Amino acid sequence: MEEFFVDAELKTIHIVMPMSPRGDLLTYLIERKRVADLGIETGITENEVRTTAHQICDAMRHVHALGLIHYDLKPEEQNILVFSAEPLWVKVADFGLADRVAPGMLTQKNYTIGSASYMAPEIVRCRPHNNKADSWGVGVIVHAM
Numbered sequence: 647m648e649e650f651f652v653d654a655e656l657k658t659i660h661i662v663m664p665m666s667p668r669g670d671l672l673t674y675l676i677e678r679k680r681v682a683d684l685g686i687e688t689g690i691t692e693n694e695v696r697t698t699a700h701q702i703c704d705a706m707r708h709v710h711a712l713g714l715i716h717y718d719l720k721p722e723e724q725n726i727l728v729f730s731a732e733p734l735w736v737k738v739a740d741f742g743l744a745d746r747v748a749p750g751m752l753t754q755k756n757y758t759i760g761s762a763s764y765m766a767p768e769i770v771r772c773r774p775h776n777n778k779a780d781s782w783g784v785g786v787i788v789h790a791m
Contacts, residue, residue: 663739668728671698671721671736675791694734695791702726702784705738710777715753717743717769718760719783721790752776 649662668674678689702719709716718725718740725740743760747753752774759769766782768775 659741661739661741663727663737664729666724666727666729666737666739668731670724671726671728671787673722674728674731675721690734690791695788697734698736698791699784699788701736702738702787706780706784709738709744710780713746713749714741714744715747715775715777716741716780716783717745718764719780719787720761720764721787726787747776750776 651660651662652658653660675690681689706716706719716738719738720726723740725738727737727739729735729737745753753776754772754774755769756772758765758772760783762770764783764786766775766779767773769779
């Protein structure tokens with residue numbers, strides 16, 4: 647994060663991040679698969695999956711320590727940005743659906759929030775949940791890699 651601006655009247659935070667020269671994680675994965683299909687090199691390696699998962703989990707540990715739930719972790723639409731391929735370096739972005747929840751407390755929405763393919767079951771069912779709901783999205787991303 648380069649800088650942020652708070653609009654108290656609208657109750658919004660605007661985050662300024664550096665430009666991601668490689669786009670989002672899904673675009674990177676598709677490019678790597680396309681190259682592998684041509685027989686030029688392999689797709690994403692197990693070590694890259696492990697490194698990427700660690701980076702995402704480390705970012706979410708920080709986000710959750712701030713009392714936030716991201717709600718929309720996914721590799722596409724600029725949510726996970728790739729800043730470097732050698733070594734693979736990603737950042738979590740797009741906190742447009744994020745919400746605050748007090749530590750140790752449960753929250754509940756009367757509607758689903760996030761992207762259906764990455765949504766935790768408790769959110770789909772509009773059940774009480776906490777920041778661990780983001781772990782479901784991380785798991786889906788790791789499976790997709």
